[in-house]
Amino acid sequence: MVWDPRGSRYSLISHVLSECSARPRRLEGLIAVRQVERSRWCHLAVVSLGASPFPSDVGLQVVQALKHKGFGVICYEDGAQSWPLGTRCHVLLAGSRWLLDSATAEFAQDLRQTVAHLLRAENARRDEEDSMKGLMRKLGVVGESQAMLAVFQTIVRASPLSDLPVLITGETGTGKEVMARAIHQLDPKRRNGPFVALNCGAISPGLAESELFGHRRGAFTGADRDRKGLIRSAENGVLFLDEIGELDHALQAKLLRVLQEKRVLGVGEDQEVPISTRVVAATNRDLDELVRLRKFRADLFHRLNVLSVHLPPLRERVADVGPLIEHFVAKYRFLRPSGAFAVAPDFVDALMQVELPGNARQLENLVREALVQKEDETALNLRDLPRDIWQQLSARWERPSIPSDPADVGTDIQVSALEPLRHDLPASMLNVLNLNGWNLSRSLQHCERLLLEAALHKAQGNQSQTAHLLGITPRSVYNKIHKHQLPH
Incomplete structure (x- = not known):
């Protein structure tokens, strides 16, 4: 993807990318970025940035959107x-991994080397991802998102450390026991x-x-025999303490x-x-907060939290x-022994758009119910x-019409149209909404990432100080850093 609204370097960049066996495609305006x-x-x-960019400029908004994707x-x-250090830091904070000077004689060579390095790194990452996905399927872990791949990589690294406890956090129904079994x-x-839960x-x-x-016989009323208890029952294995x-x-x-x-x-x-x-151990509660309220022992929390894994909702x-739906349809195929197991796109699209506070467990129940109630042999x-x-989907209000993109009528960006509006919504917010397709959830996640990055920058990477600035717990800062895959 090439963002070069002025077109000043597009021919050179296109040539360099072609030499690296890449096929360049020009992004014609903000709608294309979205x-x-x-x-x-x-x-x-x-991405071309324009002269000395500021955080609210279009070029950096494009960088943020592409990095987020x-x-x-x-x-x-x-x-x-020759830009000031602060300006170059704006570029890095927006999500760029490299900043090249296109006025130098070495620009083409620098770009060629950088692209080749990125392509090699991507090939290595893709091989590792394929290996991870195969291992996930083998262990019954369902997921193809980058978030789940990152979680599973953490699991793979933590698992061989056999004598250390693991703390798994996440909302109800996110699959904490599945990860414990992995x-x-x-x-x-x-x-x-043994695996004892x-x-x-x-x-x-x-x-x-x-x-x-466990207990000894006669230790209390009703103790008519010795019992070794679950901890000893899990000898040489794993004891899973949910909630x-x-x-x-x-x-x-x-x-x-x-x-x-x-x-x-x-x-x-x-x-x-x-x-x-x-x-x-696993929990859907904020143990940091419980420790602060003295409802959970701080020393036990720190002992359990040696290795931690957070499962995103x-x-x-x-x-x-989609992959979860296919998994649950296959799991419950016995409910319809004579039926087909196809799933129509509108079934998946609907479940991707509704709120599922029960996460994968709620999704599983919906798929199972659909199979039980189905009266014909057509696809779900x-x-x-x-x-x-249906009510959730029908109640969703219509999105506002997206403002016309100046780039639709040419390659020049009318920057004045994106400058802050003095008496209305700031242009930076309009840019965020545009870049996230006017989807509220994605826009809020985008803003959360930017605010977290700003606080981490101000706190010079100190997570405890970042938590103090934002009024949240250090554990929440840690979870959000992993959620947005920020460097730490």
Whole structure:
């Protein structure tokens, strides 16, 4: 992709890209920027900035939009190397990986080398991605979005560290237990041992101690036999503690000792027993906030949080909706033994556009219900979704008409049309909306990323200071950095 509204260097850039076996395509205006999507064969952008750009300028807005879509961005402009450091930092903060001076004699060679480097890196990344996707399918992890690939890469790195606990965070229904089972299977020391799961929110405090740590016969009324408990049942394997934020405060202290000493003491027993069990904990709550409110032990939180994985909600990885639907249709094929298993595009499109607070679990229920209720042998389609989904879709208001793009009538950008409006919405906000197709969710995510980058820059990369500036917890800053794939 080439953004060069003045056309001053397009011929040279096109020639260099062709020499690198790349096919250049010119972006004709902001609408084209909004519509272009990154793909396996389209992942590099070369952007002209204009003289000494400021954060609200069109060139940097284009860089931000393309970076947000996953493009590797190379920026250029005449005299760029003589710009003040602050101006060059604007370019880097917007998302460019390189800034080249197009007025130098070496520009063509520099661009050729940079493009070749990016293409080699992309080929290596693509090979690794294909390998990751194959491993994900093998372990039953469904997803094709960059967000899920990044999560799985973290899982792959964390799994071999067999003696360290893992904390998995994410909204309800995002697949935390699936990831815990993947950790178990990828752990060379634990994969042949048991996987034992406990929902800490579904067991009463009175029974939880015995369930976790075990008891001796006669230790309390009803204890008519010895019980070793779930921790010892997971010996040489993995103990998965779901909803760890719901664990009784007194039991948190005992669990902390188990993690620290690698020993367990059952109810009514006199001696601790050594164990070799890996603990993987999960929660849909903000443990940082619970620690601040003294509802969760800080020392236990820090002990569990040695390795952390955050699962983004489905609304932040809509590219996974289609593959998940196909997975659930195959999973429940037994519900319609004589039926076809095709899925119509409008069925997928509808579920990509509605709110799914229950994430993948809610999506699974919708697919299962559609299969059960279906009365014919046609592909699953919009008609097979429940009434409340129709109501959500029909209630969505129409988007406002997108302002005409000055570039539609030529290659010159009328910058004055995008300058801040003194008595109306600032042009920078109009640019954000334009670049995100007037989609509120994507625009808000775009703004969140920019604000986070600005705060990190002001705090010189210090996450605790960034959290203080933004009025959120350091854990939230950490999660948002990973969500937006920012350097840290």
